[in-house]
Amino acid sequence: MATFTRSDDLRGAEFVDADLSGTRFIGADLSGVVMRGVEVQRADIDAPWLVHGEFLHVNGVDVIPFVEAELNRRFPGRADRRAADPDGLRAAWAALERTWAATLERVATMPAGTVDVSVAGEWSFAQTLRHLVLATDTWLRRGVLEIEQPFHPLGLLDADTEGDGVDTSVFTTVAPSYPEVLEARAGRVAMVRDLLATVTPDELTVTRKNPHAPEHTETTLSCLHVILEEEWEHHRYAVRDLAAIEAKDDA
DSSP states (O other), X not given: OOOOOTTOOOTTOOOSSOOOTTOOOOXXXXXXXXXXXXXXXXXXXXXTTGGGSSOOEETTEEOHHHXXXXXXXXXXXXXXXXXXXXXXXXXXXXXXXXXXXXXHHHHHTSOTTGGGOOXXXXXXXXXXXXXXXXXXXXXXXXXXXXXXXXXXXXXOOOHHHHTTTOOGGGSOSSOOOHHHHHHHHHHHHHHHHHHHHHOOHHHHTOEEEOSSOTTSEEEHHHHHHHHHHHHHHHHHHHHHHHHHHHHHHHO
């Protein structure tokens, strides 16, 4: 099986009558791809930045609005992730907390070890929570609060953070226990809740450095929007994989 990586430049390539069935595209840039007369039954596309794109046409129909509406229906409260005022943000975060609480309760009823199961190479449930600890540290503690060393040791380091000049020695190289993950996660959730409890409209407009690209600016509001976006997207991934685990257990 052929494997193409970042070093392979396939821009502008044409695949004519090629058999790409079963192919996986991971972290690939498919923007502007044109497909004509293709078989796409059972295709599975996951594009977390879909709403920020211009369009995604399937048989001439822009499907982005339909996808967004369906996701908002499936996940009550998700539609409020772009709230722009303190009261709206507080309500959005409260809805998110309720959603995650229900999911944590669901996981607690599943077989032992479920939290460490990886589906198709994706992060396990415990790893997802660790990544969200990192996301909060990046966008709240580093971006908004401008803490010099904002990272919790068990945050799951990702490629974006590795390239930001971060001292990676602060991160643990040993997988923490699930109770330790839950404790760290609860602490970061509380930090966001506490900030939102007192934030003012003027504070939301304060300019910050982008934590990944300090030469660019963000506002407190845009940093909070990133946190909300991360939370909802990774919750979607988590419940998708939990459903796959449950289906396998029932088979």
